Amino acid sequence: MTEIHIDIEEKVYPGAGGAQPHLAIKDLRISLHSGEFVCLVGPSGCGKTTLLNIVAGLDKDFHGEIRLLHGGKPKPLVGYVFQEPRLLPWRTVRENIELALPAAPDHEAVTLLLEALGLCQVEEKYPERLSLGMRRRVALARAFAIQPDLLLMDEPFVSLDAPAARRARRLLIDVWRERPHTVLFVTHDLREAIVLADRLLFLAPSPTSVIHQMKVPLTRKLRSDEQAVETFRHKLLSDYPAIRHLL
């Protein structure tokens, strides 16, 4: 079980080549319960990716603290679906997934995942021979395959066509309900956020701050009903005009 406390006092990008230093994040505090699915919703350039990189431990140049509480066990396993697929072009689809796994990969489990994502036909192909949508699905498979304690997702379904995105979302929810883990999901698509999240956090840019947060009151069952999602979205936008400006 993985609980996360994000406390970023300040994140500044030094100005390169005479440019002004850019204050990206200031006084941002977010906590996620164990097993919670949280969506960060905000416009492009509001520091969402910066935030995920800090949580993932890739960016250590900031003031503040990220605490990942993991019930006494050592460091939690983190799955990160980047904005671009970031596959190794010189390794096949299957190799890309199995490389991310700890020693002695379970080939069976990977096969099941490939099947679920419709990638069985291409498992021996190199990523450059696949469409962008397929590469994205491989990146998803890689993140699911390691069975992460914490899953970070940075607009993972962008550029998937609508049916593929729907399938991927359903798979994500299935995987998550089967084996509860903490998810931090970044998107600028409010509809997607409502379908997926337990809790929504709305972020405003420069410096990044939480302007509003709320639990999504819809039951999981109700969320496959597009009408219900749409009604909730309209209500949300009319109740909180600030969010409308944001998106």
Add this chain to the structure above:
Amino acid sequence: MRSDLFYHAVSLIALLLLWQGAAVLFDTNLLPTPLTVARVLIAEIESGQLPYNLGVTLARLAVSFMLAMLLGTAIGIALGRHSRLDRFFDGWLIIFLNIPALVTIILCYVWFGLVEAAAILAVVFNKVPNVVVTLREGTRALDRNLLDMAQSYRFGQWKTLRHVIWPQLFPFIMAAARTGLALIWKIILVVELLGRSNGMGYQLHLFFQMFDVAGILAYTVAFIIVIQLIESALLKPLDRRARRWRR
């Protein structure tokens, strides 16, 4: 479209005919016919002279090539990764790149005596700066995104080196190897001519003193064949293997 082999064969025959024509036209010992050269070549092979000298040169080539590649790769990666180190040593690199090969050879012999180690060192010294420059470029071009991916999926050092860094550096190493081979072949003969009592360079020097053009040409032909063998039996397949993932 005829195959490449056809064009190679025809152009080679054309060159031989041109040579034959010139030899007949001038009718002098200083330009023997291809047939004469072939006879000398066979005689030299049978006497064991040519295989011995070629073997000695090849051994020197192998040792100095390996040393230069190892050293140059290590330094190149270090400079590519640490910009302070790079800024400091860039000046040295430019100086070493521009020292004429003959100067290093002479200095090595003067300082270390006419011994094998001095000969090898001279060749290595001439080659290392080129490898450094190529590998520094390769290291600078490493994909930051993929390194981040490897870090967040906890590849560890060995996996990262083998699956993320090595495939990216490989084209640069191949480029350094190919230009390096061409350079070392040429320098090693001068090294042998100036300070060794065996090897191709020494033998060519003897032929020169006797104005034995047939001997010189026979050795040259043997030389070219060996280089081509190394190129097509070793370097090309390696190159092809490394490129198979490309579209």
